[in-house]
Protein backbone atom coordinates (compact mmCIF):
# COMPACT_ATOMS: atom_id res chain seq x y z
CA UNK A 1 0.00 0.00 0.00
CA UNK A 2 1.18 3.53 -0.75
CA UNK A 3 2.67 5.40 2.20
CA UNK A 4 2.38 9.15 2.74
CA UNK A 5 5.27 11.15 4.21
CA UNK A 6 4.46 14.51 5.80
CA UNK A 7 7.50 16.78 5.62
CA UNK A 8 7.64 20.03 7.59
CA UNK A 9 10.86 21.22 9.23
CA UNK A 10 12.71 18.04 8.24
CA UNK A 11 13.61 18.80 4.63
CA UNK A 12 16.32 16.15 4.23
CA UNK A 13 16.78 12.60 3.01
CA UNK A 14 19.45 11.38 5.45
CA UNK A 15 18.67 10.73 9.11
CA UNK A 16 15.01 11.30 8.44
CA UNK A 17 13.14 8.60 10.41
CA UNK A 18 9.74 9.28 8.79
CA UNK A 19 11.16 8.93 5.29
CA UNK A 20 13.35 5.97 6.25
CA UNK A 21 10.47 3.93 7.68
CA UNK A 22 8.02 4.89 4.92
CA UNK A 23 10.53 3.81 2.28
CA UNK A 24 10.86 0.40 3.95
CA UNK A 25 7.06 -0.02 4.00
CA UNK A 26 6.37 0.42 0.27
CA UNK A 27 5.80 2.96 -2.50
CA UNK A 28 5.58 6.45 -1.07
CA UNK A 29 4.49 10.00 -1.72
CA UNK A 30 6.37 12.82 0.04
CA UNK A 31 4.22 15.87 0.70
CA UNK A 32 4.81 19.41 1.90
CA UNK A 33 1.68 21.36 2.86
CA UNK A 34 1.90 25.13 3.15
CA UNK A 35 -0.65 26.04 5.82
CA UNK A 36 -0.63 29.78 6.39
CA UNK A 37 -3.75 29.88 8.57
CA UNK A 38 -3.04 27.45 11.40
CA UNK A 39 0.07 29.23 12.78
CA UNK A 40 -1.83 32.57 12.84
CA UNK A 41 0.74 35.30 13.67
CA UNK A 42 3.51 32.74 13.34
CA UNK A 43 2.97 31.93 9.68
CA UNK A 44 6.43 32.16 8.10
CA UNK A 45 7.83 35.69 7.73
CA UNK A 46 9.58 37.06 4.64
CA UNK A 47 13.10 35.71 5.26
CA UNK A 48 11.85 32.24 6.17
CA UNK A 49 9.66 32.13 3.06
CA UNK A 50 12.73 32.87 0.96
CA UNK A 51 14.62 30.02 2.62
CA UNK A 52 11.67 27.65 2.35
CA UNK A 53 11.40 28.24 -1.41
CA UNK A 54 15.03 27.29 -1.98
CA UNK A 55 14.95 24.41 0.48
CA UNK A 56 11.89 22.86 -1.20
CA UNK A 57 13.54 23.29 -4.61
CA UNK A 58 16.62 21.47 -3.39
CA UNK A 59 14.61 18.69 -1.70
CA UNK A 60 12.50 18.14 -4.82
CA UNK A 61 15.71 17.64 -6.83
CA UNK A 62 17.09 15.13 -4.32
CA UNK A 63 13.82 13.19 -4.35
CA UNK A 64 13.81 13.13 -8.16
CA UNK A 65 17.34 11.73 -8.13
CA UNK A 66 15.95 8.78 -6.11
CA UNK A 67 13.06 8.22 -8.52
CA UNK A 68 10.50 10.10 -6.48
CA UNK A 69 8.83 13.54 -6.35
CA UNK A 70 7.82 16.22 -3.87
CA UNK A 71 4.09 16.89 -3.87
CA UNK A 72 3.13 20.43 -2.84
CA UNK A 73 -0.27 21.32 -1.45
CA UNK A 74 -1.55 24.51 0.10
CA UNK A 75 -4.22 24.70 2.82
CA UNK A 76 -5.20 22.87 5.97
CA UNK A 77 -2.76 19.97 6.44
CA UNK A 78 -5.36 17.58 7.88
CA UNK A 79 -7.77 18.21 4.98
CA UNK A 80 -5.01 17.84 2.41
CA UNK A 81 -3.80 14.54 3.84
CA UNK A 82 -7.35 13.22 4.01
CA UNK A 83 -7.79 14.08 0.31
CA UNK A 84 -4.40 12.64 -0.61
CA UNK A 85 -5.14 9.40 1.23
CA UNK A 86 -8.22 8.96 -0.99
CA UNK A 87 -6.38 9.96 -4.15
CA UNK A 88 -3.52 7.49 -3.76
CA UNK A 89 -5.39 4.90 -1.65
CA UNK A 90 -3.13 5.34 1.35
CA UNK A 91 -3.92 4.91 5.01
CA UNK A 92 -0.64 5.59 6.76
CA UNK A 93 1.08 8.97 7.15
CA UNK A 94 4.68 8.94 8.40
CA UNK A 95 5.89 12.14 10.05
CA UNK A 96 8.59 13.36 12.38
CA UNK A 97 6.94 14.88 15.46
CA UNK A 98 6.84 18.69 15.61
CA UNK A 99 6.05 20.63 18.76
CA UNK A 100 4.74 24.05 17.70
CA UNK A 101 1.19 24.29 19.12
CA UNK A 102 -0.42 24.42 15.65
CA UNK A 103 1.44 21.27 14.55
CA UNK A 104 0.55 19.38 17.75
CA UNK A 105 -3.07 20.29 17.08
CA UNK A 106 -2.90 19.12 13.46
CA UNK A 107 -1.19 15.86 14.51
CA UNK A 108 -3.99 15.16 17.03
CA UNK A 109 -6.67 15.74 14.36
CA UNK A 110 -4.89 13.72 11.70
CA UNK A 111 -4.40 10.79 14.08
CA UNK A 112 -8.21 10.62 14.41
CA UNK A 113 -8.61 10.19 10.66
CA UNK A 114 -5.62 8.20 9.43
CA UNK A 115 -2.89 5.96 10.78
CA UNK A 116 -0.34 8.63 11.80
CA UNK A 117 3.09 7.15 12.57
CA UNK A 118 5.16 9.71 14.47
CA UNK A 119 8.95 9.49 14.82
CA UNK A 120 11.56 11.44 16.72
CA UNK A 121 13.88 13.23 14.33
CA UNK A 122 14.72 16.90 14.92
CA UNK A 123 16.23 17.06 18.41
CA UNK A 124 19.04 15.39 20.33
CA UNK A 125 16.52 13.84 22.71
CA UNK A 126 12.76 13.72 22.13
CA UNK A 127 11.20 16.83 23.70
CA UNK A 128 9.34 15.84 26.86
CA UNK A 129 11.40 12.67 27.34
CA UNK A 130 13.99 14.02 29.78
CA UNK A 131 12.36 14.14 33.20
CA UNK A 132 13.38 14.98 36.75
CA UNK A 133 13.75 12.34 39.49
CA UNK A 134 10.05 12.77 40.31
CA UNK A 135 8.97 12.46 36.67
CA UNK A 136 8.36 16.18 36.11
CA UNK A 137 9.66 18.40 33.30
CA UNK A 138 12.76 20.53 33.76
CA UNK A 139 12.15 24.27 33.68
CA UNK A 140 15.74 25.49 34.10
CA UNK A 141 18.45 24.96 31.48
CA UNK A 142 21.43 23.91 33.66
CA UNK A 143 19.88 20.84 35.36
CA UNK A 144 18.14 20.00 32.07
CA UNK A 145 21.42 20.03 30.16
CA UNK A 146 23.04 17.82 32.80
CA UNK A 147 20.21 15.31 32.49
CA UNK A 148 20.41 15.37 28.67
CA UNK A 149 24.14 14.68 28.77
CA UNK A 150 23.58 11.84 31.23
CA UNK A 151 21.08 10.35 28.75
CA UNK A 152 23.51 10.50 25.78
CA UNK A 153 24.26 9.10 23.27
CA UNK A 154 21.44 10.32 21.05
CA UNK A 155 19.90 7.81 18.64
CA UNK A 156 22.03 6.39 15.81
CA UNK A 157 22.07 8.25 12.49
CA UNK A 158 19.87 6.77 9.76
CA UNK A 159 21.14 6.64 6.21
CA UNK A 160 19.20 8.10 3.28
CA UNK A 161 17.05 5.46 1.54
CA UNK A 162 18.85 3.97 -1.49
CA UNK A 163 15.81 4.38 -3.70
CA UNK A 164 12.25 5.51 -3.28
CA UNK A 165 9.52 3.43 -4.88
CA UNK A 166 7.02 5.47 -6.88
CA UNK A 167 3.26 5.00 -6.41
CA UNK A 168 1.06 3.68 -9.25
CA UNK A 169 -0.25 7.23 -9.87
CA UNK A 170 1.13 10.54 -8.78
CA UNK A 171 -1.33 12.93 -7.14
CA UNK A 172 -1.53 16.53 -8.40
CA UNK A 173 0.97 19.02 -7.03
CA UNK A 174 1.01 22.82 -6.87
CA UNK A 175 3.70 24.63 -8.78
CA UNK A 176 6.16 26.08 -6.21
CA UNK A 177 6.31 29.40 -8.08
CA UNK A 178 2.56 29.86 -7.54
CA UNK A 179 3.17 30.08 -3.78
CA UNK A 180 5.00 33.39 -4.25
CA UNK A 181 7.46 32.67 -1.46
CA UNK A 182 10.13 34.87 -3.03
CA UNK A 183 9.98 38.65 -2.71
CA UNK A 184 9.41 40.56 -5.95
CA UNK A 185 8.32 44.13 -5.34
CA UNK A 186 10.92 44.96 -4.25
CA UNK A 187 13.23 41.96 -4.36
CA UNK A 188 15.21 42.52 -1.15
CA UNK A 189 16.77 39.05 -1.15
CA UNK A 190 20.09 39.78 -2.91
CA UNK A 191 22.02 39.98 0.39
CA UNK A 192 20.59 36.66 1.52
CA UNK A 193 21.41 34.95 -1.77
CA UNK A 194 25.03 36.17 -1.46
CA UNK A 195 25.31 34.96 2.17
CA UNK A 196 23.68 31.52 2.02
CA UNK A 197 23.62 28.23 0.15
CA UNK A 198 20.37 26.42 0.94
CA UNK A 199 19.49 22.72 1.13
CA UNK A 200 20.71 19.43 2.59
CA UNK A 201 23.91 19.30 0.56
CA UNK A 202 24.73 22.92 1.46
CA UNK A 203 24.10 22.18 5.16
CA UNK A 204 26.66 19.38 5.10
CA UNK A 205 29.11 21.50 3.12
CA UNK A 206 28.77 24.22 5.78
CA UNK A 207 29.37 21.70 8.57
CA UNK A 208 32.46 20.42 6.78
CA UNK A 209 33.81 23.93 6.18
CA UNK A 210 33.28 24.86 9.82
CA UNK A 211 34.45 21.56 11.36
CA UNK A 212 37.99 22.74 12.04
CA UNK A 213 36.69 25.73 14.03
CA UNK A 214 34.80 23.76 16.64
CA UNK A 215 37.78 23.53 18.99
CA UNK A 216 38.04 27.34 19.04
CA UNK A 217 34.32 27.82 19.52
CA UNK A 218 34.45 28.54 23.25
CA UNK A 219 37.07 31.31 22.84
CA UNK A 220 35.79 32.88 19.63
CA UNK A 221 32.02 32.53 19.55
CA UNK A 222 31.33 35.91 21.18
CA UNK A 223 33.33 37.95 18.68
CA UNK A 224 31.13 39.07 15.78
CA UNK A 225 34.07 40.31 13.68
CA UNK A 226 35.46 36.78 13.34
CA UNK A 227 33.62 34.08 11.44
CA UNK A 228 33.84 31.35 14.08
CA UNK A 229 30.25 30.33 14.72
CA UNK A 230 28.70 27.54 12.71
CA UNK A 231 25.87 29.47 10.98
CA UNK A 232 23.97 26.19 10.88
CA UNK A 233 20.82 27.66 12.46
CA UNK A 234 18.59 27.96 9.35
CA UNK A 235 19.76 24.53 8.17
CA UNK A 236 18.82 23.14 11.59
CA UNK A 237 15.53 25.01 11.70
CA UNK A 238 14.38 23.66 8.35
CA UNK A 239 15.80 20.25 9.18
CA UNK A 240 18.25 20.14 6.28
CA UNK A 241 20.63 18.60 8.78
CA UNK A 242 19.76 16.98 12.11
CA UNK A 243 21.44 17.74 15.45
CA UNK A 244 22.03 14.01 15.78
CA UNK A 245 24.14 14.05 12.60
CA UNK A 246 26.18 16.96 13.99
CA UNK A 247 26.59 15.22 17.35
CA UNK A 248 27.91 12.03 15.76
CA UNK A 249 30.32 14.04 13.64
CA UNK A 250 31.94 15.54 16.76
CA UNK A 251 31.35 12.86 19.39
CA UNK A 252 35.04 11.93 19.67
CA UNK A 253 36.07 15.52 20.39
CA UNK A 254 37.22 16.26 23.88
CA UNK A 255 37.74 20.02 23.53
CA UNK A 256 36.13 22.78 25.56
CA UNK A 257 34.98 24.22 22.23
CA UNK A 258 32.93 21.13 21.42
CA UNK A 259 31.52 20.98 24.95
CA UNK A 260 30.28 24.56 24.64
CA UNK A 261 28.91 23.96 21.15
CA UNK A 262 27.11 20.82 22.35
CA UNK A 263 25.64 23.02 25.10
CA UNK A 264 24.18 25.32 22.41
CA UNK A 265 22.56 22.39 20.65
CA UNK A 266 21.09 21.46 24.04
CA UNK A 267 19.74 25.05 24.35
CA UNK A 268 17.87 24.32 21.14
CA UNK A 269 16.38 21.17 22.68
CA UNK A 270 15.65 23.07 25.90
CA UNK A 271 13.74 25.78 23.98
CA UNK A 272 11.53 23.15 22.41
CA UNK A 273 10.85 21.68 25.85
CA UNK A 274 9.86 25.13 27.11
CA UNK A 275 7.33 25.45 24.27
CA UNK A 276 5.94 22.02 25.02
CA UNK A 277 5.30 23.11 28.62
CA UNK A 278 4.22 26.68 27.81
CA UNK A 279 2.70 26.69 24.31
CA UNK A 280 2.04 30.46 24.45
CA UNK A 281 5.64 31.31 25.36
CA UNK A 282 6.01 33.42 22.19
CA UNK A 283 3.14 35.70 23.10
CA UNK A 284 2.78 35.70 26.90
CA UNK A 285 5.11 36.65 29.73
CA UNK A 286 5.91 33.58 31.80
CA UNK A 287 6.31 35.89 34.81
CA UNK A 288 2.87 37.42 35.04
CA UNK A 289 4.01 40.42 37.13
CA UNK A 290 5.48 41.74 33.85
CA UNK A 291 1.93 42.03 32.47
CA UNK A 292 1.80 45.28 34.48
CA UNK A 293 5.16 46.60 33.21
CA UNK A 294 4.94 50.21 31.97
CA UNK A 295 6.20 49.58 28.41
CA UNK A 296 6.27 52.47 25.93
CA UNK A 297 3.69 51.40 23.39
CA UNK A 298 4.48 52.19 19.72
CA UNK A 299 0.75 51.87 18.90
CA UNK A 300 -0.15 54.87 21.08
CA UNK A 301 3.12 56.73 21.67
CA UNK A 302 4.65 58.49 18.65
CA UNK A 303 8.13 58.73 20.17
CA UNK A 304 8.10 54.99 20.93
CA UNK A 305 6.97 54.28 17.34
CA UNK A 306 9.89 56.40 16.05
CA UNK A 307 12.33 54.57 18.30
CA UNK A 308 11.05 51.16 17.22
CA UNK A 309 11.52 52.12 13.59
CA UNK A 310 15.04 53.42 14.25
CA UNK A 311 15.88 50.08 15.90
CA UNK A 312 14.41 48.06 13.03
CA UNK A 313 16.31 50.13 10.46
CA UNK A 314 19.62 50.17 12.34
CA UNK A 315 19.62 53.93 12.94
CA UNK A 316 19.86 54.19 16.73
CA UNK A 317 23.25 55.94 16.84
CA UNK A 318 24.73 52.94 18.70
CA UNK A 319 27.08 51.35 16.12
CA UNK A 320 26.97 47.77 17.46
CA UNK A 321 23.16 47.83 17.57
CA UNK A 322 22.92 49.35 14.10
CA UNK A 323 25.42 46.87 12.64
CA UNK A 324 23.41 43.96 14.04
CA UNK A 325 20.06 45.22 12.79
CA UNK A 326 21.50 45.89 9.34
CA UNK A 327 23.18 42.49 9.21
CA UNK A 328 19.78 41.01 9.98
CA UNK A 329 18.06 42.99 7.21
CA UNK A 330 20.77 42.23 4.68
CA UNK A 331 21.43 38.55 5.36
CA UNK A 332 18.44 37.25 7.36
CA UNK A 333 20.75 36.30 10.24
CA UNK A 334 22.54 38.00 13.13
CA UNK A 335 25.46 36.90 15.31
CA UNK A 336 24.26 35.60 18.70
CA UNK A 337 26.19 38.11 20.84
CA UNK A 338 24.71 40.94 18.81
CA UNK A 339 21.20 39.41 19.01
CA UNK A 340 21.56 39.67 22.79
CA UNK A 341 22.77 43.29 22.60
CA UNK A 342 20.07 44.45 20.15
CA UNK A 343 17.32 42.64 22.06
CA UNK A 344 18.43 44.11 25.37
CA UNK A 345 18.59 47.56 23.73
CA UNK A 346 14.99 47.36 22.49
CA UNK A 347 13.63 46.11 25.79
CA UNK A 348 15.69 48.12 28.27
CA UNK A 349 17.08 51.20 26.50
CA UNK A 350 13.90 51.84 24.50
CA UNK A 351 11.52 50.28 27.04
CA UNK A 352 9.57 48.53 24.30
CA UNK A 353 7.86 45.20 24.97
CA UNK A 354 9.98 42.15 23.96
CA UNK A 355 7.06 40.91 21.86
CA UNK A 356 7.68 43.74 19.34
CA UNK A 357 11.22 42.40 18.95
CA UNK A 358 10.03 38.80 18.72
CA UNK A 359 7.72 39.83 15.85
CA UNK A 360 10.46 41.69 14.00
CA UNK A 361 12.92 38.81 14.33
CA UNK A 362 10.18 36.40 13.26
CA UNK A 363 9.77 38.29 10.01
CA UNK A 364 13.42 38.97 9.26
CA UNK A 365 15.40 35.93 10.50
CA UNK A 366 15.80 33.03 8.11
CA UNK A 367 16.33 30.81 11.19
CA UNK A 368 13.16 32.19 12.87
CA UNK A 369 12.10 29.42 15.18
CA UNK A 370 8.97 29.54 17.36
CA UNK A 371 10.74 27.96 20.33
CA UNK A 372 14.25 29.43 20.12
CA UNK A 373 13.05 32.94 19.34
CA UNK A 374 10.55 33.06 22.21
CA UNK A 375 12.92 31.48 24.72
CA UNK A 376 15.72 33.88 23.92
CA UNK A 377 13.50 37.00 23.93
CA UNK A 378 11.99 36.03 27.29
CA UNK A 379 15.46 35.21 28.60
CA UNK A 380 16.76 38.66 27.64
CA UNK A 381 13.68 40.46 28.97
CA UNK A 382 13.79 38.70 32.33
CA UNK A 383 10.18 37.59 31.85
CA UNK A 384 10.90 33.91 31.18
CA UNK A 385 10.95 30.72 33.20
CA UNK A 386 14.77 30.66 33.07
CA UNK A 387 16.02 34.12 32.31
CA UNK A 388 18.45 36.93 32.89
CA UNK A 389 17.26 39.50 35.45
CA UNK A 390 15.62 42.57 33.89
CA UNK A 391 17.95 44.73 35.98
CA UNK A 392 21.01 43.35 34.13
CA UNK A 393 21.18 45.96 31.40
CA UNK A 394 23.78 45.40 28.69
CA UNK A 395 25.89 48.49 27.93
CA UNK A 396 26.16 48.41 24.12
CA UNK A 397 29.27 50.57 23.91
CA UNK A 398 31.35 48.54 26.33
CA UNK A 399 30.05 45.28 24.82
CA UNK A 400 31.23 46.57 21.44
CA UNK A 401 34.74 47.21 22.78
CA UNK A 402 34.92 44.07 24.88
CA UNK A 403 33.98 41.82 21.96
CA UNK A 404 36.10 43.71 19.46
CA UNK A 405 33.26 44.56 17.07
CA UNK A 406 35.09 47.25 15.03
CA UNK A 407 35.40 45.23 11.82
CA UNK A 408 31.83 44.00 12.13
CA UNK A 409 30.57 47.57 12.49
CA UNK A 410 32.55 48.76 9.49
CA UNK A 411 31.15 45.89 7.41
CA UNK A 412 27.50 46.61 8.10
CA UNK A 413 27.44 50.37 8.76
CA UNK A 414 29.08 51.92 5.66
CA UNK A 415 28.83 55.44 7.13
CA UNK A 416 31.44 54.34 9.71
CA UNK A 417 33.75 52.58 7.25
CA UNK A 418 36.56 55.09 7.57
CA UNK A 419 36.47 55.44 11.38
CA UNK A 420 39.35 53.94 13.38
CA UNK A 421 39.32 52.30 16.75
CA UNK A 422 38.40 53.17 19.42
CA UNK A 423 36.18 55.89 17.91
CA UNK A 424 34.13 53.51 15.77
CA UNK A 425 32.48 52.05 18.89
CA UNK A 426 31.08 55.46 19.89
CA UNK A 427 31.79 58.12 17.22
CA UNK A 428 29.46 60.68 18.81
CA UNK A 429 31.30 60.62 22.14
CA UNK A 430 34.64 61.21 20.39
CA UNK A 431 33.32 63.98 18.11
CA UNK A 432 33.83 61.70 15.05
CA UNK A 433 30.19 61.17 14.04
CA UNK A 434 29.91 61.46 10.24
CA UNK A 435 27.10 63.71 8.97
CA UNK A 436 24.95 60.84 7.64
CA UNK A 437 25.09 58.79 10.83
CA UNK A 438 22.39 59.46 13.49
CA UNK A 439 22.94 60.78 17.00
CA UNK A 440 22.15 58.34 19.82
CA UNK A 441 18.37 58.17 20.13
CA UNK A 442 18.68 57.97 23.92
CA UNK A 443 21.77 58.50 26.11
CA UNK A 444 22.91 55.28 27.79
CA UNK A 445 22.78 56.52 31.38
CA UNK A 446 19.36 58.11 30.98
CA UNK A 447 18.01 54.92 29.36
CA UNK A 448 19.38 52.80 32.16
CA UNK A 449 17.83 54.99 34.87
CA UNK A 450 14.48 55.01 33.03
CA UNK A 451 14.50 51.19 32.77
CA UNK A 452 15.34 50.69 36.45
CA UNK A 453 12.64 53.20 37.47
CA UNK A 454 10.12 51.29 35.34
CA UNK A 455 11.16 48.04 37.01
CA UNK A 456 10.73 49.65 40.43
CA UNK A 457 7.06 50.39 39.66
CA UNK A 458 6.48 46.62 39.55
CA UNK A 459 8.11 46.15 42.92
CA UNK A 460 6.31 49.12 44.53
CA UNK A 461 2.82 47.84 43.73
Ligand SMILES: Cc1cc2nc3c(=O)[nH]c(=O)nc-3n(C[C@H](O)[C@H](O)[C@H](O)COP(=O)(O)OP(=O)(O)OC[C@H]3O[C@@H](n4cnc5c(N)ncnc54)[C@H](O)[C@@H]3O)c2cc1C
Pocket residue numbers: 221229230231232233234236237264265267268271334335336337339340343361365367368369370372373374376377380
Ligand atom coordinates in the same frame (compact mmCIF):
# COMPACT_ATOMS: atom_id res chain seq x y z
C1 LIG B 1 16.81 37.64 20.97
C2 LIG B 1 17.27 36.33 20.36
C3 LIG B 1 16.48 35.68 19.42
C4 LIG B 1 16.90 34.45 18.86
N1 LIG B 1 16.09 33.84 17.92
C5 LIG B 1 16.48 32.64 17.39
C6 LIG B 1 15.67 31.98 16.43
O1 LIG B 1 14.57 32.45 16.05
N2 LIG B 1 16.13 30.81 15.89
C7 LIG B 1 17.31 30.25 16.29
O2 LIG B 1 17.69 29.18 15.77
N3 LIG B 1 18.07 30.84 17.24
C8 LIG B 1 17.70 32.01 17.79
N4 LIG B 1 18.50 32.62 18.73
C9 LIG B 1 19.66 31.86 19.29
C10 LIG B 1 21.01 32.11 18.61
O3 LIG B 1 21.26 33.48 18.49
C11 LIG B 1 21.10 31.45 17.23
O4 LIG B 1 20.72 30.11 17.29
C12 LIG B 1 22.54 31.51 16.71
O5 LIG B 1 22.99 32.85 16.67
C13 LIG B 1 22.58 30.93 15.30
O6 LIG B 1 23.86 31.04 14.77
P1 LIG B 1 24.80 29.78 14.60
O7 LIG B 1 24.08 28.72 13.86
O8 LIG B 1 26.10 30.26 14.07
O9 LIG B 1 24.95 29.32 16.11
P2 LIG B 1 26.13 28.50 16.81
O10 LIG B 1 26.69 29.39 17.85
O11 LIG B 1 27.06 27.91 15.85
O12 LIG B 1 25.30 27.35 17.59
C14 LIG B 1 24.96 26.11 16.97
C15 LIG B 1 23.48 25.88 17.02
O13 LIG B 1 23.00 25.79 18.35
C16 LIG B 1 21.69 26.36 18.44
N5 LIG B 1 21.74 27.51 19.35
C17 LIG B 1 22.80 28.33 19.59
N6 LIG B 1 22.49 29.25 20.52
C18 LIG B 1 21.20 29.02 20.86
C19 LIG B 1 20.31 29.63 21.76
N7 LIG B 1 20.68 30.66 22.53
N8 LIG B 1 19.05 29.16 21.84
C20 LIG B 1 18.63 28.10 21.10
N9 LIG B 1 19.45 27.46 20.23
C21 LIG B 1 20.71 27.92 20.12
C22 LIG B 1 21.32 26.81 17.04
O14 LIG B 1 20.55 25.82 16.43
C23 LIG B 1 22.66 26.98 16.37
O15 LIG B 1 22.61 26.82 14.97
C24 LIG B 1 18.12 33.87 19.28
C25 LIG B 1 18.91 34.55 20.21
C26 LIG B 1 18.50 35.76 20.75
C27 LIG B 1 19.37 36.44 21.77
